[in-house]
Amino acid sequence: MNLTNPQPIYLSIVVPLYNEEESVEKLLLGLLEVGRQFEFAYEIILVDDGSTDRTWDNIERLKKTTLQLRAIKFRRNYGQTSAMVAGFDYAKGEIIVTMDGDLQNDPSDIPMLLGKIEEGYDIVSGWRKDRKDHVLKVLPSRVANAIISSTTHVRLHDYGCSMKAYRAECVKSLKAYGEMHRFFPALASMTGARVTEVPVKHHSRKYGVSKYGFERILKVLSDIFAMNLIIRFSSNPLKGFVLCAVPFLLLTLFFGGLTLLALILQWTVGKAIFFMLSTALTGMAVVHLLALGVVGELVVSTSDLSHTRMPEITKKCIITNGEEQVAKRKVRGA
């Protein structure tokens, strides 16, 4: 790296850290080792997600000797996803690579991810093909992957892998929290990003404790459910709410028909009243859902969120053969 005449930063490596005091230094050394092969300027962004141990002190100490290091400290623990989003926000590079701070990902995979990006993909997701984790952690993850894969349009083997490379513009404006980093590819693909995956190395944990458990599985599953709903509904709210209203519309018609029958055939008064009230209640639900759908449509149309209908340029130009410049423009849903 030429320090006297700094080039613009090409690659930003974002690593969220939570209570990883032992790992920080090793992680940084590993990254710098890989960084030596790079012919471009890069930076390492460490995000301290409200650690209660000496993680931040270690980062500050390392900062003094490492020029490429930049860091963010959260006031409290907000979760991996928020840490990544904060890192994206702070990053200057054109390409952003994320990875785990617990040394389970291998920095030596970064050039491979970058290679895929240069092939023209916008997002390259790591796939821990040979996973070194406890079966109780792998199994729920498999289930989650299968659900995400079948419910979103993006098909990957391993959504939970933190090792991913993104073109910065694909993730700069992401809004996510909780465990939603799994959905970055799905969210970004809504704008028309091309997504692929490559197998990456995976090591077993050396320091610290795994931050997993039964509660986490529930959280991940409910996030998956919520995220699917949100993605679907926010791209076409009226349609979604109308679909929800259909069963109630059928019920309304059913009860309405019975009311008429009860009146015409002169069943007991109690029955007629019962069917009438049922018609009113289910009818109310239909009206309520349709009204919400319209309001939803209104909300989405006034938002600055362009991913739902605007075609977006995900890549301005690529250089092939070192000279020829090709402008590429992609339209969502193509």
Place this chain on the structure above:
Amino acid sequence: MKYSIIVLLEDPHADFSQFVKNLHDVFATRGDSFEILIMANGTGGFLRNQLTKLQGFNHAIKAFEFNTKTTQAVCLQAGLKESSGETIVACGSYQQITNDSFNQLLDALDEGADIISPWRQGRVDPGFNQFQSKIFNTFVRRLLKTNLHDLSCTVKIFRKEVLEDTNIYGNMYRFLPIVAAQKGFKTKEIKCQHFQERGETGFYALSDYVTRLIDIFTIFFNTRFIKKPLRFFSSVGLGSLLIGLFITFYVFVEKFFMGHPVGDRPALLLAIFFIVLGVQAASVGLLGEIITFTQGRHKKEYTIEKKI
């Protein structure tokens, strides 16, 4: 400048200038640089009269007047904008805690905290007021899972960043320590000596109780679910839906196994009602989620302490 004291002047009283003089003395004896900002909230010409009595202190006092009565949160934000101190000391218009207590609180902040919430001991207000206050605080403590005992004290001492990073509006001023703690600021509760109480005594107007209850609910929702409204509404909706389905199930069991008729009984109607209610609650949550997802993108989910 170290301290900015923001005095919220809401109910004018004769001893006000005396209180400000006293505040001035407390901080002058501490020796740190300070300023006093008086935010007069719809008190008419009262402030101007008082200022003539405070002439000797002009260098340290800034006074602002709102034309119409506004909320405490607005006063506080306006005060923050005009202030230049690192530490904000917010207080009401009379001396609620003793001078020694002020010093204790300030020392506690210096020892390493972002916001200090005083806990008044040896209270001098009528027993009934203490009782009401106790109920309010216990309820809030249980519901919001905090360990603060006295939110009603008007004195709050905090670093400037606390107010800059928290979104306080309406009557949420008293909940500032809770909101701040939720944002990751270090909150400390310090016992101090109660000095004087000038607020209303006895029963408040009914509307005051209702407003307070709504405030508590707002804070509850804001701190727990504002970023994920779907969670809140869908748990309510799911509960209702399950009750509805259970009743339906029960009614049908009765019909098919015991031969009781279904048609003209209210049970099934109740079931339908619960199901419809459940779907409505969940769908409102979904709409809320759509709003935060599409409109709240520029709002950060996290608070950053340091960047290097």
